Amino acid sequence: MxxxxxxxxxxxxxxxxxxxxxxxxxxxxxxxxxxxxxxxxxxxxxxxxxxxxxxxxxxxxxxxxxxxxxxxxxxxxxxxxxRPLRPGVPRTLPLAPLRALLAGLGVDADYGRTRGLALVPEPARLAFAGFDRYRRPLWLTAAAARGWSAMRAAARDEGVALDAISGYRSHAYQLGIFRRKLARGQALEDILRVNAAPGYSEHHGGGALDIGTPGEPPAEESFEATPAFAWLVAHAARFGFTMSYPRGNPHGIVYEPWHWCLKR
Ligand SMILES: [Zn+2]
Structure with a gap:
């Protein structure tokens, strides 16, 4: 252990x-x-x-x-x-409780289909991937943690500093954001313009992370003008990472130059 x-x-x-x-x-x-x-x-x-x-x-x-x-x-x-996961035990948690929560929240049953987004199950285990910018533990799948560590080291060797803003997030965490905003009187459709419905964020799967560079505010479009972003565009694919939401993406999600996901 x-x-x-x-x-x-x-x-x-x-x-x-x-x-x-x-x-x-x-x-x-x-x-x-x-x-x-x-x-x-x-x-x-x-x-x-x-x-x-x-x-x-x-x-x-x-x-x-x-x-x-x-x-x-x-x-x-x-x-x-x-003990570690035994063979035969599912590697992800069941989605049934989430479907019930989404119905309770009033999210349209067509939400995923119309946006081309799939429900993302949570992994049953997540690996420690170092600390994020705020000194919080960063959790990713084991493969994404290895990829992130290798990518960050390669960037550092070339004088480029990458830091993590956020990695894995649970369905419950995303649902909490919705509940707090609804309690403050925001309409569901307005919240859905800014936040993915619980269950539909790539962050739930542990393969996605928001990347920043020191001195830059987190999750801002200005990240695209940094040497860190230029380095990612040139090299991230070598480590399996892809920018999920480029400009004009088919999901109708705003341009997110900071959001990268391990794709197999
Ligand atoms: Zn993200």
Whole structure:
């Protein structure tokens, strides 16, 4: 376990992060993490639910933990943390809960078809891909993490600095954005002009990342004028990365020179 690369273990409503990668917030947070192997976090809002040390689960929010683990009991949860995915176990989480959420949100059943976008399942495991610009752990699929690391090193060798703005994002995280905007009185159709509907972002699959360069604001079109962008256009394909949303893309998504995805 100690020699394995750090892994995020993904469940329907909660995720387990290696405690060593989580910065404790305040004295309560630091104390909670001391001696822990894993932190269990609610996906919808990032709330800390429990810490796990060996086979011992210490609930920080017992009711919320019970609700988030659903029918999976604590013993099963601990078992999932202790061993890698067994052969035959699906590599992605089921999409059924997401379809129910989308219907509840009022997203048109035709949304994906009319935009040429597919539902993107979440991986059951994600690999630690270093830290992003904000010193948060960056999570990607194992293949995308290897590709990003190699690409970043190659750019650095040529004097070009690339940094990650954001990688994997869960369905629940995207849904949380929608719920907050709806609660502030925004109309669903207005939100859909700016944010992909939950489930339809390439970031859910762990292969996509938003790339920046020091001194440039994140996710702005001005990125296209940087040496970092010119380097990506010339070299990213060699590492398997493609710019998903060029100008005039068929999905009707705004031009995103910062968004690159590992394509096989
Ligand atoms: Zn993006």
């Amino acid at each position: 100690r020699d394995a690369p750090p892994t995020l273990i993904n469940f329907d409503h909660l995720e387990a992060l290696p405690a060593a990668l989580v910065a404790g917030r305040g004295s309560v947070g630091v104390r909670a993490l001391a001696g822990a192997d894993w932190l269990l976090r609610r996906k919808s809002d990032g709330r800390w639910l429990a810490v796990v040390a060996g086979a011992r689960v210490r609930a920080l929010r017992p009711g919320a933990l019970r609700a988030a683990r659903g029918r999976m009991d604590e013993a099963r949860l601990v078992e999932c943390l202790a």
